[in-house]
Structure formats: C-alpha cells, structure tokens
Amino acid sequence: MxxxxxxxxxxxxxxxxxxxxxxxxxxxxxxxxxxxxxxxxxxxxxxxxxxxxxxxxxxxxxxxxxxxxxxxxxxxxxxxxxxxxxxxxxxxxxxxxxxxxxxxxxxxxxxxxxxxxxxxxxxxxxxxxxxxxxxxxxxxxxxxxxxxxxxxxxxxxxxxxxxxxxxxxxxxxxxxxxxxxxxxxxxxxxxxxxxxxxxxxxxxxxxxxxxxxxxxxxxxxxxxxxxxxxxxxxxxMNIHNRQRTIYLARAGEALIEHLYKADADLSSLGWEYAEKLCEYVQEVRHQRKEASLERAKGGVMTPGGHEPGTGPGEEGRPLEVWTSARRRSSHTALPFTERGYRVIERSQLSEMNPGIVDGMSVDEIKARFPDEWEKKLNEPYSHRFPRAESYHDLSVRLEPIIFELERAADDVLIIGQSSVLRCLIAYLQGRKPNEIPLIQVHEGDLIEISPQAYGVKTNILPFWDPVTKRKERDEAYFRGKDQGQGSLATDEEDEDAHHNEMPDIHSLPLHALEGQSSDAPEPLGSALGLAKGRERSGSASSSSTASGGRSARQDDVNKTLTAEDYDRLSKDERSTYDARQAEKEAKEQAGLPYQWSQTLDSVSLTFGVPSGTRGKDIGASLKRKSISFGLKGHERKVVDGDLFDTIKEEDSTWSVSDGTVEVHLEKVSRERWWPHVLTKDPKIDTTKINPESSKLSDLDAESRAMVEKMMYDNRQKQMGKPTSDETKKLEALEKFKKQHPEMDFSNVKMT
Incomplete structure (x- = not known):
C-alpha cells in the first residue's frame, strides 16, 4: 500500500x-x-x-x-x-x-x-x-x-x-x-x-x-x-514486455552499523563483500551465457528470440547497476564501475530513515519508547517513529524507481539496504502491503527475479557467508595475540607515510592489522589499546636476565630510561630492565589507598571502608577534572586530587556495598590509556598494557571505524591500490573535472 x-x-x-x-x-x-x-x-x-x-x-x-x-x-x-x-x-x-x-x-x-x-x-x-x-x-x-x-x-x-x-x-x-x-x-x-x-x-x-x-x-x-x-x-506509458532479469543484493558491511546519520563508509569486510558480489554476478551471467550457447548448438533457441548468450540474465545482455547516493551502497558498486559497468546513483534508493531511534537497540527502544514500540508491533507497515519513515513512506518514495524498472529494457542490479529491497521485492512479486516487513533479505544472497507473463520467477543465490567471514576477520584482527610478545616491526618508511593520515595511532605498523608480520608483531590490542570492557594486566611479565660479563650500558637497567636510551639496549638488557621496572611499578601501585583498572572507555577504582558504612556516611565529589572521597567527619581523604584527564560527570557514578566503595569514571577522550588516576600518584607504563582480545564487533563505533579504516588501507597498499583517503581525493577531483570541462587537468598530481 x-x-x-x-x-x-x-x-x-x-x-x-x-x-x-x-x-x-x-x-x-x-x-x-x-x-x-x-x-x-x-x-x-x-x-x-x-x-x-x-x-x-x-x-x-x-x-x-x-x-x-x-x-x-x-x-x-x-x-x-x-x-x-x-x-x-x-x-x-x-x-x-x-x-x-x-x-x-x-x-x-x-x-x-x-x-x-x-x-x-x-x-x-x-x-x-x-x-x-x-x-x-x-x-x-x-x-x-x-x-x-x-x-x-x-x-x-x-x-x-x-x-x-x-x-x-x-x-x-x-x-x-x-x-x-x-x-x-x-x-x-x-x-x-x-x-x-x-x-x-x-x-x-x-x-x-x-x-x-x-x-x-x-x-x-x-x-x-x-x-x-x-x-x-x-x-x-512506462511498461514493455521485453524480458529482463532484475537482481537485488544488500550493500556491504559499514564501519558503523545501524547509524543512519553516520553515512559510514564500508568496513574492510564490506569492501571484500563488494568484490565478491561483482565477481559472483559476472560468474553467474557467464555460466548462463555458456549454457545458452550449448543449447543453441543442440538446436534449442533462447526464449524470446534473443541471440544465444544475449538473453535475460546472460553475459551478452547489458547490465546496469543502481545504488543509492549513500556511501555504503555506492561504494559496494565500485567494483562494477572499475569493470566498466554503468552504475547509476538514485537518491530514492536510500535506506529508511529511523528518526529518533537511530542507533538504538531493540531493548533501548522498548525502554525509552514503550508506547511507540507497541504501535510498531501492531502496525509494522504503516507505523513511523518520531521524525522517521514508515514502510508506507518508503513505498511512496520508491514509486519513481518502480517506473524506471518498468521502463528498463536491460538487466538491472539494485544494491541497497534491506528495507528498500523488501519494498521492491513486494512490488515485483505482487505481495500485499503488510507482508513487506516480513520479507527476509539475507546478507550474502543474490536475489534474481525474472518478470514473466504469468507472474515472476525468483531465485535465491547464496554467495557469501557473513558469519564465517566475520569470524575469520576477528581471528585475523587478534592473530598477533597468539604469535607472542615480539617487538613491533620497524618499517620506518611505512610508518612515516601514514603518520599524517592517522596521527593518533601512527606508531602501529599497518601489517599488524592483518596478522601478516613475519616478525610476530605485538598484539594489536596492546599496540592500539582497543580492548573495550577488558582490564589491563596488573604488571608486566618477568623475563630472564642477561648472563655473562657486565656491559658498558648495564648500569642503565637500574634507572628509568628515556625512549631513546631504551632503544640502545640489547634484547637481554631490555628484558632485565622491563622486569625491574615491573617490580618497581607493582610496589608503587600496591602502596596506593585504592585499586584501579581501566579500559579505553572508563576507569574503575575501589577502596575499603568500615563494615556497615552507607552512602550517606561518605563525602564524595565527582568533577570534570578532580575527584574526592572520604568518610564524613574525617579530615583525611582516601582519594583526593586532580585527575589525569577529563571525565564525563553525568555518566560517572559511585556506590558502596559490603565495606567497599566502587567508583566508575567515564572518560571524555577514548584514544589513550591513563598512566595514573590522580596526577600526584605514581605512573604505570602504558606501553606494557596488554588487554585480552575480544571481537572486533565488541569495540565502540569510533574505535572500530578507526581500526577498520587501517585494515582496509593496509590491504589496498599491498595490492597497489589507493587508500580510503586517496580514493576520496580522486572522487573529489573527478567531480571537479566534470564541473569544469574547460580546464586542463593533465598536469594535476594528488598529494
């Protein structure tokens, strides 16, 4: 409807x-x-x-x-x-x-x-x-x-x-x-x-x-x-009876899923999916062409009077690719562009706008908008959340696409999000309006629809296993964990080339992202500190000391070294130095009146109070740059001072239970580890933090986007192709060329 x-x-x-x-x-x-x-x-x-x-x-x-x-x-x-x-x-x-x-x-x-x-x-x-x-x-x-x-x-x-x-x-x-x-x-x-x-x-x-x-x-x-x-x-006025095949496929995985306003680009897995989709479509159409040629040899002609190999769904028939203008869909079609297919962006093919519930999980929607959720369950086709679109609204928006499909004489592949594909499938199959939300459109399926006089013929062609691919991606992401604690590979040229692109994480060699280093690189989580929900280890592991005579630099292991001095140490000297520094750090941390741990998102600290202490007995202060905790009536504070970095006051909390106070501090900046909670307290060596590995999907959207971008750029470099930033520059240049055909761009160089 x-x-x-x-x-x-x-x-x-x-x-x-x-x-x-x-x-x-x-x-x-x-x-x-x-x-x-x-x-x-x-x-x-x-x-x-x-x-x-x-x-x-x-x-x-x-x-x-x-x-x-x-x-x-x-x-x-x-x-x-x-x-x-x-x-x-x-x-x-x-x-x-x-x-x-x-x-x-x-x-x-x-x-x-x-x-x-x-x-x-x-x-x-x-x-x-x-x-x-x-x-x-x-x-x-x-x-x-x-x-x-x-x-x-x-x-x-x-x-x-x-x-x-x-x-x-x-x-x-x-x-x-x-x-x-x-x-x-x-x-x-x-x-x-x-x-x-x-x-x-x-x-x-x-x-x-x-x-x-x-x-x-x-x-x-x-x-x-x-x-x-x-x-x-x-x-x-817009239809014909010429046979053609219509393909439908979902767009590849985005860096940030389920966030409409982000208009996120493809993840590394999304780019791989795009290549596979293009290869599979070509393979299917080539096989159909070969089968048509074989039938022709046996005297069986192609239905509709077409030349052998040029019938609907066959390689000799022209194929157009339609996508929305959003990055996720349009970039899934890039491999088709590179192979010479005509790719058309149509704004009406954009996914359904979720409005106020953008980015929310089902549980969050139920909790914040219970009445709207009930309406959604009762009227899945016509209901819209505030500032959102319903399936009915989407159907209205897609009407020009319907006429374009009826006019199309060639085969068409439509790449889009599942909500758009549901509506188009419902139209092509003549389904009723309230069936639209129930239509299943699985990632990794190529849907092939052939309109015929007595209905439509639909084939589902699986070409991609998203569960297996994501599992393989996560294993590759944390492969360094299983390869030991070796030092980072030192490809200075590679690091310098990417320093300006990713200034916050330039110290990480890109090959570590794919687990391809032959030198057993440091685990990715350790290098980036991307282990949401995982605590740092209490201390660094001990290593054996060097044997033999005393070197000229061996006295250096007894004092705190600069990074430059540390690099001059031999492997055995570094092991000795690391062990002594870890022992010193453990003693300093044990002397604090509290215990603490951290993730990239937050800092947690605990300290003991007399049994029976209640919340009203504690004097607490949580500010953006300082905290203070102590028992009321006592001058001495247990925790009191300036914080290493800024926190979110409204998201930071504390509680007391069974003689223990637990404090949760939500970080404003999620791009670095804290060396200490309070600036007056001794520091830890954040380069030795080694969080447990987790799935890439467990990371917050911002961290995941950063890592996915690096994984994609690394793979592009290995294949001699432009990185994501270089691609954006090239796209901007091509757009500028079209706007100014009178200008000469023969000497333009991208920097």
Missing part, C-alpha cells in the same frame, strides 16, 4: 484483512472499476494485466486479475480437453455453445463476487474481441451494477513481437504443459486465425478506453477520468 498521492475518504467498508495482521486501510476511489482487456491472442494482454495488478496493489488498491482462460482451464482442463470446435471460428455445435455460455456466466459471477467482497478493481482478462461482447460487459457491469467500465486494448502490428510472445509465453502456458513445442506453436497459431476472422477493434469514442500499440510504442487514450484511471494510463 503505497502513495497517498491523491485525496480520498476512508469509508466504513474501506478496511480489509488478509490474515497476516490487523485490517489495513483501503482507499475508496468513489466507485469500483472494471478494466476489460481487448485483443487477439499473444498480444500481451496477460502481461499487461499482471503488471497493472502489481502497480495497483502498490497504490493500496484491492484488485485482482480474473482470467477467463484460467477459469476455463480450471473447469475443463488444458487445450486437449476442450471440444474440437471450442476455439474455431464460425458456427459451433449446440453443446459447445452451451458450454461456452456456462463458462462465461460462471466467470462473470466470480467477478461480481469479488466486487461484493470489497474489491475495488477487477482486471477482466479475456479477448473481448467483438463489439457485441464489449456491449454486454457494459450492460452487465456498468448499467446493471454501477461499476465504471473501461477497456484496455492491446494491438500488435509487429509480427516479430507476436512470434516471440508465442514462443516465450504461450507455449509454456498451462494449456500446453505436456505438448511438443512446435505442435503447441502450430495449434496456437490456428487459434489466432480463428479469432482474427471475427475480431473488431475498438472504434466507439463514447466510453473510456486505452489502446496500447506494439506493447508501449504508442498509447491512445479516450475519455479517461478520475485519479485512478489516470494512474493506470501513466503506468501503461
């Missing part, structure tokens, strides 16, 4: 339920409409009927295609079951005439029943090729029941189109399910000749009709009135 692009009233009977949820509002267009098709067989009437049905459902109209041929097959069976003179021109036997009249009367009764049950539009799919038959329809439904009757005539003067339609559609219809293809073609052509002898085109100018000539090459309209009839005309 899409666009409220019109003004209409909801009546007491304007609600319908399809068993999948509560009754949905159904628009009252001030009258019911019967659209009766007119035309010789194989002129595309059924194709037009089902396409129109999909669109009207999209508009929220309760409609149905009722086919006289389908009803006849249901009652009598296939073409071999009907009397010999059933489709012949001229006089027929009395039994055949009686049978045809009974079939027609019963079919008309079904049409009436649909209207009586609340239906708004019936597409009456039959030949209706004589003036007498069309007059009877107007008498029965127009004058008799007050239903607006309009006719849709499909005329085809191009015999190539008729021949292609017969071979690609009619011989695969239920009438010829078990027939030899050539015999089916011959029989159907004889049926057409029988109709041609008595066919009378529409010529009366008094009643509403639409003539579609050569499946959309020309449209003739007469006496069309009202909103809905106008929408029907507009839709028919």
């Amino acid at each position: 899409a666009a409220p692009l019109y003004t209409s009233q909801l009546t007491s009977s304007s609600y319908l339920s399809d068993g999948l949820g509560p009754a949905l509002p159904c628009r009252d267009f001030s009258g019911k409409i019967l659209i009766a098709t007119v035309g010789l067989p194989a002129r595309g009437k059924t194709h037009l009927s089902h396409a129109l049905e999909r669109y009207l459902r999209w508009l929220g109209v309760r409609c149905a295609v009722l086919s006289l041929g389908d009803y006849r097959r249901k009652v009598l069976g296939g073409a071999e079951k009907v009397p010999a003179d059933y489709f012949k021109s001229g006089p027929k036997s009395a039994e055949t005439e009686a049978l045809r009249k009974r079939i027609l009367d019963d079919f008309d009764a079904q049409v009436v029943d649909f209207f009586k049950s609340g239906g708004q539009v019936v597409i009456y799919d039959a030949n209706n090729g004589t003036q007498a038959r069309r007059m009877a329809i107007r008498e029965t439904f127009g004058k008799g029941l007050g239903i607006h009757v309009m006719f849709l005539e499909s005329i085809c003067t191009d015999q190539a189109i008729v021949e292609a339609n017969i071979r690609s559609v009619k011989i695969s219809s239920p009438d010829y399910g078990s027939w030899d293809p050539e015999n089916a073609v011959k029989d159907f052509k004889n049926r057409i000749k029988g109709h041609e002898a008595f066919y009378e085109p529409i010529e009366q100018p008094s009643f509403p009709y639409i003539k579609v000539i050569n499946v959309g090459q020309q449209i003739i309209v007469n006496n069309i009135q009202g909103y809905l009839q106008s929408r029907v005309v507009f839709f028919l």
Whole structure:
C-alpha cells in the first residue's frame, strides 16, 4: 500500500484483512472499476494485466486479475480437453455453445463476487474481441451494477513481437504443459486465425478506453477520468514486455552499523563483500551465457528470440547497476564501475530513515519508547517513529524507481539496504502491503527475479557467508595475540607515510592489522589499546636476565630510561630492565589507598571502608577534572586530587556495598590509556598494557571505524591500490573535472 498521492475518504467498508495482521486501510476511489482487456491472442494482454495488478496493489488498491482462460482451464482442463470446435471460428455445435455460455456466466459471477467482497478493481482478462461482447460487459457491469467500465486494448502490428510472445509465453502456458513445442506453436497459431476472422477493434469514442500499440510504442487514450484511471494510463506509458532479469543484493558491511546519520563508509569486510558480489554476478551471467550457447548448438533457441548468450540474465545482455547516493551502497558498486559497468546513483534508493531511534537497540527502544514500540508491533507497515519513515513512506518514495524498472529494457542490479529491497521485492512479486516487513533479505544472497507473463520467477543465490567471514576477520584482527610478545616491526618508511593520515595511532605498523608480520608483531590490542570492557594486566611479565660479563650500558637497567636510551639496549638488557621496572611499578601501585583498572572507555577504582558504612556516611565529589572521597567527619581523604584527564560527570557514578566503595569514571577522550588516576600518584607504563582480545564487533563505533579504516588501507597498499583517503581525493577531483570541462587537468598530481 503505497502513495497517498491523491485525496480520498476512508469509508466504513474501506478496511480489509488478509490474515497476516490487523485490517489495513483501503482507499475508496468513489466507485469500483472494471478494466476489460481487448485483443487477439499473444498480444500481451496477460502481461499487461499482471503488471497493472502489481502497480495497483502498490497504490493500496484491492484488485485482482480474473482470467477467463484460467477459469476455463480450471473447469475443463488444458487445450486437449476442450471440444474440437471450442476455439474455431464460425458456427459451433449446440453443446459447445452451451458450454461456452456456462463458462462465461460462471466467470462473470466470480467477478461480481469479488466486487461484493470489497474489491475495488477487477482486471477482466479475456479477448473481448467483438463489439457485441464489449456491449454486454457494459450492460452487465456498468448499467446493471454501477461499476465504471473501461477497456484496455492491446494491438500488435509487429509480427516479430507476436512470434516471440508465442514462443516465450504461450507455449509454456498451462494449456500446453505436456505438448511438443512446435505442435503447441502450430495449434496456437490456428487459434489466432480463428479469432482474427471475427475480431473488431475498438472504434466507439463514447466510453473510456486505452489502446496500447506494439506493447508501449504508442498509447491512445479516450475519455479517461478520475485519479485512478489516470494512474493506470501513466503506468501503461512506462511498461514493455521485453524480458529482463532484475537482481537485488544488500550493500556491504559499514564501519558503523545501524547509524543512519553516520553515512559510514564500508568496513574492510564490506569492501571484500563488494568484490565478491561483482565477481559472483559476472560468474553467474557467464555460466548462463555458456549454457545458452550449448543449447543453441543442440538446436534449442533462447526464449524470446534473443541471440544465444544475449538473453535475460546472460553475459551478452547489458547490465546496469543502481545504488543509492549513500556511501555504503555506492561504494559496494565500485567494483562494477572499475569493470566498466554503468552504475547509476538514485537518491530514492536510500535506506529508511529511523528518526529518533537511530542507533538504538531493540531493548533501548522498548525502554525509552514503550508506547511507540507497541504501535510498531501492531502496525509494522504503516507505523513511523518520531521524525522517521514508515514502510508506507518508503513505498511512496520508491514509486519513481518502480517506473524506471518498468521502463528498463536491460538487466538491472539494485544494491541497497534491506528495507528498500523488501519494498521492491513486494512490488515485483505482487505481495500485499503488510507482508513487506516480513520479507527476509539475507546478507550474502543474490536475489534474481525474472518478470514473466504469468507472474515472476525468483531465485535465491547464496554467495557469501557473513558469519564465517566475520569470524575469520576477528581471528585475523587478534592473530598477533597468539604469535607472542615480539617487538613491533620497524618499517620506518611505512610508518612515516601514514603518520599524517592517522596521527593518533601512527606508531602501529599497518601489517599488524592483518596478522601478516613475519616478525610476530605485538598484539594489536596492546599496540592500539582497543580492548573495550577488558582490564589491563596488573604488571608486566618477568623475563630472564642477561648472563655473562657486565656491559658498558648495564648500569642503565637500574634507572628509568628515556625512549631513546631504551632503544640502545640489547634484547637481554631490555628484558632485565622491563622486569625491574615491573617490580618497581607493582610496589608503587600496591602502596596506593585504592585499586584501579581501566579500559579505553572508563576507569574503575575501589577502596575499603568500615563494615556497615552507607552512602550517606561518605563525602564524595565527582568533577570534570578532580575527584574526592572520604568518610564524613574525617579530615583525611582516601582519594583526593586532580585527575589525569577529563571525565564525563553525568555518566560517572559511585556506590558502596559490603565495606567497599566502587567508583566508575567515564572518560571524555577514548584514544589513550591513563598512566595514573590522580596526577600526584605514581605512573604505570602504558606501553606494557596488554588487554585480552575480544571481537572486533565488541569495540565502540569510533574505535572500530578507526581500526577498520587501517585494515582496509593496509590491504589496498599491498595490492597497489589507493587508500580510503586517496580514493576520496580522486572522487573529489573527478567531480571537479566534470564541473569544469574547460580546464586542463593533465598536469594535476594528488598529494
């Protein structure tokens, strides 16, 4: 149920339920409409009927295609079951005439029943090729029941189109399910000749009709009135019956998931996904082409009269790629651009705006907006959170895409988020509006949809296992943990090249991100300090001391060294120095009146108080740059002084339980470790912090984005491709070139 692009009233009977949820509002267009098709067989009437049905459902109209041929097959069976003179021109036997009249009367009764049950539009799919038959329809439904009757005539003067339609559609219809293809073609052509002898085109100018000539090459309209009839005309002006394949795939993983306003770029895994998607699409289309060529060698031609290898879904057929303008989707399509495919950004394909609940988990939404959550559960299609879009709103936004899809003659791949793909799948498959939120669109599936005269054919082609890939990514991310505590590899040129790009983390060699260092690099968590929710180890590990004679620099291990002096030490001297410094640090920390630990997000400290102490007995002060804790009535404070760095007062807390005070300090800056809590207290060596490894997905969005960017840039460098920053610069340059074609850019260099 899409666009409220019109003004209409909801009546007491304007609600319908399809068993999948509560009754949905159904628009009252001030009258019911019967659209009766007119035309010789194989002129595309059924194709037009089902396409129109999909669109009207999209508009929220309760409609149905009722086919006289389908009803006849249901009652009598296939073409071999009907009397010999059933489709012949001229006089027929009395039994055949009686049978045809009974079939027609019963079919008309079904049409009436649909209207009586609340239906708004019936597409009456039959030949209706004589003036007498069309007059009877107007008498029965127009004058008799007050239903607006309009006719849709499909005329085809191009015999190539008729021949292609017969071979690609009619011989695969239920009438010829078990027939030899050539015999089916011959029989159907004889049926057409029988109709041609008595066919009378529409010529009366008094009643509403639409003539579609050569499946959309020309449209003739007469006496069309009202909103809905106008929408029907507009839709028919945008369709054709040429076969094509429509592919749908989700965009790759973003650096920051589930945050609409971030418009985040792809993660390293997202870029890998994009490459795999492109490779898989090419592989599938190449295989289809080869299969088509093999069939042609055996005398089996491509359906629709296409040259072998150029049919729908085959490599020889042009393929367009459509994405939204958001980074996640457009960059998933970059591998297609690099391979020469035409990629088009369409703003209407942007994901559904979540509004005020952007970035929230389900539990957070339930807690903060319980009433809205209940409405969402009851009305998943039409409900919208404050400042958000609903699926209904998204359907409205996607209507131009629907018309573009109907006009498209080539194959199309649409890359987008799941909400957009759900709406498009619902349209292509003719689903009901409240089914849209229930449609499953899995990451790593290529959805292949082929519109056909009697419906659509849908294939799900898995090409990517997101669970396995994320597991492999996390293992690679923390592979350094299992490789030991070796020193960081020293590629000065590599570090200098990235120092300006990532000034906060330039000391980390990029190869450590992929776990590819042959020198067993220091664990990534240790180097970056990215271990959200993990505490630092209490002290550094002891190492064996050097043996043998005393060197000239061995006295240096007994004093605190600068970084420059430390680098001059041998490996054994460093081990000795580290062990003594760790022992000294442990003694200093043990002498503090509190214990503390930290993550990149926060600092936690605890200290003891007499048993039975309650919160009101403690004097506490938490400020941005200082803290103070002590028992009331005692001059001496347990913790009192200036903090090493700024904290968030509103997010910092403390509590007392069973003789222990626990203090939680939320850091403002999450990019570094604290060497001490209070500036007056002894420091720890933050370079020796070695947090436990965790999943990359456990990191906060900012830290994860930083690491993902480095992983991607490192891989790009190894392949000799531009980094993310270089890509942005190149994109900006290309955009500037298009805006200023008069300028010479031959000597432009990117820096």
